[in-house]
Amino acid sequence: MQCENCQKNEATIHLTEIVEGVRTEMHLCERCAAEQGIAVKSQIPINELLGSLLASQPSDEELFGLSDKELSCPHCGFTLEQYRKEGVLGCPYDYEVFEKALLPLIKKTHDGKTTHCGKVPSKMSEDAKKQIELSNLRQQLETAVQSEDYELAAKLRDKIKKRET
Amino acid sequence: MKLTDISRDINQWFDGSGPLADIVISSRIRLARNLAGYKFLSRCATEEKSEILNKIRDILTSLELGDKIAYIRVDKAPVLDRHFLVERHLISRHHAFGKGPRGVVIAQREAFTAMINEEDHLRIQILKGGLRLRQCHEQISHIDDMIEQKAEYAFNSRYGYLTACPTNLGTGIRVSVMLHLPALKMTGQIEKFLNASRDMSLAVRGLFGEGTEAAGDFYQLSNQMTLGISETDIVSQFENTIIPEIVEYENAARNQLLSKQSDVLDDKISRAMALLKNAHLISSQEALFLLSHLRLGINMHDHMGASTPAIERLCTLSGSGGDTGKEQGLSITTINRLFMLTLPAHLQLNYGKPLDPTHRDALRAKIIRSTLNG
Numbered sequence A: 001m002q003c004e005n006c007q008k009n010e011a012t013i014h015l016t017e018i019v020e021g022v023r024t025e026m027h028l029c030e031r032c033a034a035e036q037g038i039a040v041k042s043q044i045p046i047n048e049l050l051g052s053l054l055a056s057q058p059s060d061e062e063l064f065g066l067s068d069k070e071l072s073c074p075h076c077g078f079t080l081e082q083y084r085k086e087g088v089l090g091c092p093y094d095y096e097v098f099e100k101a102l103l104p105l106i107k108k109t110h111d112g113k114t115t116h117c118g119k120v121p122s123k124m125s126e127d128a129k130k131q132i133e134l135s136n137l138r139q140q141l142e143t144a145v146q147s148e149d150y151e152l153a154a155k156l157r158d159k160i161k162k163r164e165t
Numbered sequence B: 001m002k003l004t005d006i007s008r009d010i011n012q013w014f015d016g017s018g019p020l021a022d023i024v025i026s027s028r029i030r031l032a033r034n035l036a037g038y039k040f041l042s043r044c045a046t047e048e049k050s051e052i053l054n055k056i057r058d059i060l061t062s063l064e065l066g067d068k069i070a071y072i073r074v075d076k077a078p079v080l081d082r083h084f085l086v087e088r089h090l091i092s093r094h095h096a097f098g099k100g101p102r103g104v105v106i107a108q109r110e111a112f113t114a115m116i117n118e119e120d121h122l123r124i125q126i127l128k129g130g131l132r133l134r135q136c137h138e139q140i141s142h143i144d145d146m147i148e149q150k151a152e153y154a155f156n157s158r159y160g161y162l163t164a165c166p167t168n169l170g171t172g173i174r175v176s177v178m179l180h181l182p183a184l185k186m187t188g189q190i191e192k193f194l195n196a197s198r199d200m201s202l203a204v205r206g207l208f209g210e211g212t213e214a215a216g217d218f219y220q221l222s223n224q225m226t227l228g229i230s231e232t233d234i235v236s237q238f239e240n241t242i243i244p245e246i247v248e249y250e251n252a253a254r255n256q257l258l259s260k261q262s263d264v265l266d267d268k269i270s271r272a273m274a275l276l277k278n279a280h281l282i283s284s285q286e287a288l289f290l291l292s293h294l295r296l297g298i299n300m301h302d303h304m305g306a307s308t309p310a311i312e313r314l315c316t317l318s319g320s321g322g323d324t325g326k327e328q329g330l331s332i333t334t335i336n337r338l339f340m341l342t343l344p345a346h347l348q349l350n351y352g353k354p355l356d357p358t359h360r361d362a363l364r365a366k367i368i369r370s371t372l373n374g
Helices: A030-035 A045-056 A059-065 A080-085 A100-107 A126-146 A150-165 B046-062 B077-085 B134-152 B180-185 B190-199 B231-260 B262-278 B282-302 B309-315 B332-341 B344-352 B357-374
Strands: A013-019 A022-028 B024-033 B071-073 B103-107 B110-115 B124-127 B171-179 B202-206 B218-223
Touching: A013 A030, A022 A030, A080 B344, A100 B344, A126 A150, B024 B134, B024 B231, B046 B071, B046 B103, B046 B110, B046 B190, B071 B218, B124 B134, B134 B231, B171 B231, B171 B282, B180 B190, B180 B231, B180 B262, B180 B282, B190 B202, B218 B231, B231 B262, B231 B282, B262 B282, B262 B309, B262 B357, B282 B309, B282 B332, B282 B357, B332 B344, B344 B357
Parallel strands: none
Antiparallel strands: A013 A022, B024 B124, B024 B171, B071 B103, B103 B110, B110 B124, B171 B218, B202 B218
């Protein structure tokens, strides 16, 4: 789609405005959008992005109820309020302590994924390694089904069954 | 290691070698790791940071990482040295000017660096010239295995390697490829590349210069997703699909310049030559911008056999070989040297003392003039 303004560049900004029930649409290229004061940030600092994502999440009260507003990590004393300000966590246990609040954010950042797939430290217990391997296989199965590769999917299904027993 | 031992030359990854090096400057893979049993750095007191720093330094210096291993206490290094390390891509800006005890281990002729106490306890990276991600991955994973024999990483079976920021969670891997895309810029197609990259959830930054500005048409492309996709899948996506496709687009744009817009190409190259050969004051931004056009001209000559009038003139410039003073044709190595050695901290370190911006601009112009005028 061409930019409505300059008729030259590809329109990459699509603005829909509804004023008193009247809907108007604008399709502009980045340059024209910037000229018209429709701010386009091509690079948003990751901390700012995370901050705004988290801000759009339900509040602590909504998540945990008023009494848990001050929920803090027993290992490092960290609170969600601090995370909002700093954009980094306080200790590895925070992933468990604040799981409820962090999970939507993790999903958003990693395209809906919430489980690790890939390298595992060699020192991990056999059971933990098995769990990760199973989760990797399930993910591969999902991809195979999506791409309609049923032969591979059947193989993966058998492999999963074997590993589960 | 003294920094002046390396400041007079370019990094190995910028010497113009490696697959597709006319467009792909370098490949880098970084892993973020934290030690189990410690808090993340934002909650560590200075003593704890020192303890982590010493522990990781001892582990790294005990590994077989080649014969020359250097360790620099970044927080105690002079400001100019820190700028130098950033210019050389050995440490991040965040590491250079952060807080508390922190250091960097450099080995394998700058191909390997480990930042200790950056945002995570440990960030290790391998950096190589050209498109060589698979090799980078093999090497960094091997070093990671060696470290893991001597330390326990923070890891859980659901989320993988636990990092201070959830954006690095899982594999903790950041794959970055640095690209020189002057023809896409000249033909007005760079926005397409930027938008396509964003659609694929890839991050694009400038390679030199501050912030996100892509000075000299150098772009750095990296993955953003680190959870739920394996290291090998990310690496192979970059190496086999994403990067070859961008290289193809840049090559198509170079061909387009040659066949349909040779006036535009020659104008850019001729103007760049005229300014660089004659200017007496030149800022680092302007130098990057102009040198980029010379780099394009020489690469088009060497890789595509291009011979427009401006390219012919460019390739017959003497391009004196820097320190040796020996005359040779203007090569890509000479241009790459100019890119790196005229960056502000390189200039000052090689001059022997800090210089104010005007003196830097004069010195930069002098180095470029004397190189290009023979």
